[in-house]
Amino acid sequence: MNVSEFRSRVRTWLDENDLTPAPRLTFDEQVVQLGRVRRALYDAGWMRYGWPAEIGGLGGPAVLRAVLGEEVATRELAEPGIYSMVEVLAPTMISYARPELAAEMVPRLLNGEEQWCQGFSEPGSGSDLASLSTRAVQRGDDWVINGQKVWTSLAQFASRCVLLTRTGPGHKGITAFFVDMDTPGITVRPLRTMHGVDEFAEVYFDDVVVPADRMLGQPGDGWRVAMDLLPHERSTCFWHRIAYLFTKLDQLLAESDSTADDEIGAAYLALHTVRCRSYGTQQRLADGGVLGPETSIDKVLLATAEQQLFDTARDLLPGVLELSDTEWRTEFLYSRAATIYGGTAEIQRNIIARRLLDLGAE
Ligand SMILES: Cc1cc2nc3c(=O)[nH]c(=O)nc-3n(C[C@H](O)[C@H](O)[C@H](O)COP(=O)(O)OP(=O)(O)OC[C@H]3O[C@@H](n4cnc5c(N)ncnc54)[C@H](O)[C@@H]3O)c2cc1C
Structure with a gap:
């Protein structure tokens, strides 16, 4: 199945099988919702595309997983951060675990039975x-x-x-x-x-x-396991997160009556830039490429775009973040972690300087 056919079939299926969560779930409820979404997508086969047959997958390029996650994120069916953990941990298991262990365990992660x-x-x-x-x-x-x-x-x-x-x-x-x-x-x-x-x-x-x-x-x-795992935190996962952030930009446009075109434009541009960058990373993955330190650029761009988006929300929705317990407040606070998790912004810049630009030691 090619990418556009996959996307259109997934969309049709999601239109017919409503997995929308209740509004404002607690974190525990989000984890339950994640299991529900994975189970339904696995049973319908979608969650198995892009994974090898040895672990119960249906094959096809990894980019199909990016497309599926994009649809999940755009429809806000599951919190993208926890949905995407599969993308980090399953490839590591497939590469490093005994084949029988990977075959036994990875399906439990994909089908929502377990979190890791x-x-x-x-x-x-x-x-x-x-x-x-x-x-x-x-x-x-x-x-x-x-x-x-x-x-x-x-x-x-x-x-x-x-x-x-x-x-x-x-x-x-x-x-x-x-x-x-x-x-x-x-x-x-x-x-x-x-x-x-x-x-x-x-x-x-x-x-x-x-x-x-x-x-x-x-x-x-x-150390090799860690170095192979970390770029996975910055590839398919990022594609999902970028899709999610675009839905937040759309929401901001709908909720704000501001005409601050410059700030909105800058937030859009930052998101668009990281999407272009991540598109290249998805292509490299699809071509069978091995990801390495160049994904630190994706990480810096994503963290910058995410924080810029929620800074813009803070500016265009005056008082909302500071005075009320809304999702905007939660998102703004969580966006501060974007320059910490998966390697801090300073460390990414060190990697870019040392390993990509050959600028010498710190
Ligand atoms: C939301 C979230 C989820 C996370 N989930 C996980 C998880 O599931 N599993 C897991 O193992 N970890 C997880 N982490 C931890 C994350 O990987 C670490 O927080 C991160 O690697 C930074 O390490 P640290 O917190 O010890 O900070 P430190 O390494 O102590 O850094 C403190 C500050 O010093 C700066 N700094 C440190 N060294 C240098 C240097 N050489 N040059 C310049 N500046 C430097 C850093 O950039 C940072 O600003 C998570 C973190 C967050 C925020």
């Missing part, structure tokens, strides 16, 4: 991820994990975690595991964001025993 989380950041290791200290020690056929993760999105809802641990010194001493979150010794403590949502959590590991066959890749492959 990504355990990378620690209290002392965010930007400097390679300094992480959560330790895994081999004991017979198992590995025993001790340490703490933080800012782990959806951890309190997750059945599994893609976890980075330290098994030796330096970058080559990082090893990734696929861990069941109900393993004894794991404690999850939700953290509240400034927009009032328990979106992420602290996760503690106390003598957590993980079988060796849950390792992703080989001992010491963890």
Whole structure:
């Protein structure tokens, strides 16, 4: 099926199968809604396009997933940030897990049965991820994990975690595991964001025993897993998010009676710029390309556009953000995180300077 045929069939199906959520869901309800949307799209086959047959997919280019997510985001059927986590975690599993494990687990993520989380950041290791200290020690056929993760999105809802641990010194001493979150010794403590949502959590590991066959890749492959995973946070996911932000721009135009054409125009231009950039990234993916540090440009452009859009909302809807508990306020506050999650804006600029422009060390 080609892209335009896929899009038109998905649209027809979504018109006939109403998955619209109730208004103003709590975060817990959004997670339930996400499961409902994934289940329905999986059962109808749409969620399986763009994924390989080995994990229950129906094949076709990855760009079909971008198209599906765009439709979901534009219709606001599921919160785009959590909808897109599939795009980050499933490709990693397909590349690094034992084929039987990937075949068993990935469909559970795609069909909404499970949520997964990504355990990378620690209290002392965010930007400097390679300094992480959560330790895994081999004991017979198992590995025993001790340490703490933080800012782990959806951890309190997750059945599994893609976890980075330290098994030796330096970058080559990082090893990734696929861990069941109900393993004894794991404690999850939700953290509240400034927009009032328990979106992420602290996760503690106390003598957590993980079988060796849950390792992703080989001992010491963890840094490679992380470097392969991060560009996925900036490709198909971004296409979904950009579509969502365009719907917010349309809403702003409808709600504001302002004639501040300059500000609206600038917000539009920033969004359009990142969409053009992301289009190129989608094309590279469709051509089988491997994504790398150049996706840091997408990240800087998206974070800039997102914050500019909600700055514009703040300016054109005077008092709404400051004085009332509306979705605009939530969105504005959440947009501040855009220059932090998935690697901060400063770190992206360092990567662009060092690895793309060859400007030397920091
Ligand atoms: C909404 C949200 C969801 C998240 N979800 C997850 C998740 O699911 N899993 C996960 O593992 N993590 C997650 N994170 C964590 C995120 O990856 C980290 O917050 C991020 O990598 C920054 O790390 P840090 O918070 O430790 O800040 P730090 O690394 O301590 O940085 C603090 C400040 O110093 C700056 N800085 C640091 N080093 C340099 C440098 N070398 N040059 C210039 N400036 C520098 C940074 O840009 C930043 O402004 C999430 C974060 C947010 C906000």
